[in-house]
Amino acid sequence: MVPTAVDTDLSPAVTSTKVSTKNENAEAFTTNELPNGQYLLDRNLNKNYPVVVRGDGNYLFLEDGRRIFDTSSGAAVSCLGHNEKRVIEQMNKQLDTGVPYIPSLFYRHRLVDQLCEHMIRDTDHKMKKVYLTGSGSEAMEATIKLARQYFWESNKETKRVNFIARQSSYHGNTIGALGISGHAGRRAPYLPFLMDNVEHISDCNPYRQRLVGESNEHFVERKAAELEAKFQELGPDTVIGFIMEPIVGAAMGCVPYVPGYMKAMREVCHRHGALFILDEVMCGMGRTGTLHAWQAEDVVPDLQTVGKGLGGGYQPIAAVYISEKVVNTVTNGSGQFIHGQTYQAMPVQASAALAVQTLKRDLDLVTNVRMQGKYLEKLLKEKLADHPNVGDIRGLGLFWGLEFVKDKENKIPFGSSQAIAQKIHDLAISEPHNIVLYPGTGCAGGVSGDHVMICPAYIVQSDDIEVIANTTASVVRSFFENLDA
Numbered sequence: 001m002v003p004t005a006v007d008t009d010l011s012p013a014v015t016s017t018k019v020s021t022k023n024e025n026a027e028a029f030t031t032n033e034l035p036n037g038q039y040l041l042d043r044n045l046n047k048n049y050p051v052v053v054r055g056d057g058n059y060l061f062l063e064d065g066r067r068i069f070d071t072s073s074g075a076a077v078s079c080l081g082h083n084e085k086r087v088i089e090q091m092n093k094q095l096d097t098g099v100p101y102i103p104s105l106f107y108r109h110r111l112v113d114q115l116c117e118h119m120i121r122d123t124d125h126k127m128k129k130v131y132l133t134g135s136g137s138e139a140m141e142a143t144i145k146l147a148r149q150y151f152w153e154s155n156k157e158t159k160r161v162n163f164i165a166r167q168s169s170y171h172g173n174t175i176g177a178l179g180i181s182g183h184a185g186r187r188a189p190y191l192p193f194l195m196d197n198v199e200h201i202s203d204c205n206p207y208r209q210r211l212v213g214e215s216n217e218h219f220v221e222r223k224a225a226e227l228e229a230k231f232q233e234l235g236p237d238t239v240i241g242f243i244m245e246p247i248v249g250a251a252m253g254c255v256p257y258v259p260g261y262m263k264a265m266r267e268v269c270h271r272h273g274a275l276f277i278l279d280e281v282m283c284g285m286g287r288t289g290t291l292h293a294w295q296a297e298d299v300v301p302d303l304q305t306v307g308k309g310l311g312g313g314y315q316p317i318a319a320v321y322i323s324e325k326v327v328n329t330v331t332n333g334s335g336q337f338i339h340g341q342t343y344q345a346m347p348v349q350a351s352a353a354l355a356v357q358t359l360k361r362d363l364d365l366v367t368n369v370r371m372q373g374k375y376l377e378k379l380l381k382e383k384l385a386d387h388p389n390v391g392d393i394r395g396l397g398l399f400w401g402l403e404f405v406k407d408k409e410n411k412i413p414f415g416s417s418q419a420i421a422q423k424i425h426d427l428a429i430s431e432p433h434n435i436v437l438y439p440g441t442g443c444a445g446g447v448s449g450d451h452v453m454i455c456p457a458y459i460v461q462s463d464d465i466e467v468i469a470n471t472t473a474s475v476v477r478s479f480f481e482n483l484d485a
């Protein structure tokens, strides 16, 4: 029988968040040895980024001696915090076998089997199979191809060539995933290369789109009618599927679905035989208070991606969940997914992800996400709802966004050249605040609109939440007090 849990001591103590201020490795990383500007991985080539030397629990320690409260879990990744020994132990155990990698073309590995079994069990077997990749963008690329293959298997001349996605959305930076994405700023330089068989309908953003006095039901009806109209415009039998993030992360700053929205959108897709596809790379794996965002309303997708919170930053790993109908069609057709990459389903990736998922379950961390998330919502709203430049505070679980506006009454955003969100992040990560407010733009129609995201690790306790809310409030107040009009 295949074992179902990582063979380790998963005692219910969460990694201590007590930290030492000693930088044990600081000597090893001097600025002489690590000169700035050598690495293209720095996104902004003109910027001096702080140098990290170690991590522990909620904290990252910098070469300059400062301690940063990682209130964004990096890019909503480090869901168990840093230096979780029980994950590292499992990775080391796997490395000690001499097999960090095996080609998934030729072999299976028990840890990979166990991880997939664990993941399927956590959907209550509502999804049938898991396809592992190395990043969220790769998972989206695989999803785009698998969705097309689903129709191609039963009809090689299928007319299904179109995807429908949403305007303010982000699904990854590779050409296919960016083609699906609606993020105008990130698409702009690459437009000539992006797929032209993707149509974008409006996203689901009650702050900016709800009519005065409009009920959720009516709002959802309008959205479903818009999707239906897009199917009719394209020809319903040309559409492969509709792709959406249940809670929009980077593109909008944690805007959740309106109750009933996912179900209504799925109904439209299924009425026309198309696939309903969820991108949970950022909002999934417990981040919003259920393991999968769709579980909150039991709206099972046909295909679903996950990423960041799967490996929690301990290994690069993401995945596509595949429903029974897609599995059966491919199985009864060619019998293979016409895809594959070198680095996927590695035993060392599986060891990390399995340990992260097992800890989440055994320590009941998703319940903690719900509980601490409610407290964070309460405090953020108490402290910032009245601020003249905070237009909206929205989110779910430990996934919260603040949208900033120049004119609150008319919801007018700041000019994009003012780089408000980036500057708020720069202030937050500096002394004396030392927190991370993950900046983003485009929430007010694609290019303008500034937001920051707050998405701490699932191990936070109520005193951590108080620090996050108080510090965020003082960063925001201090920033706008000192902003030249």
Ligand SMILES: Cc1ncc(COP(=O)(O)O)c(C=O)c1O
Residues within 6 Å of the ligand: 075, 135, 136, 137, 138, 140, 170, 171, 172, 173, 245, 249, 250, 279, 280, 281, 282, 283, 307, 308, 318
């Ligand atoms: C919703 C969503 N989809 C896909 C991706 C792409 O994932 P990755 O950066 O791992 O390629 C991201 C990354 O932020 C994301 O937020």
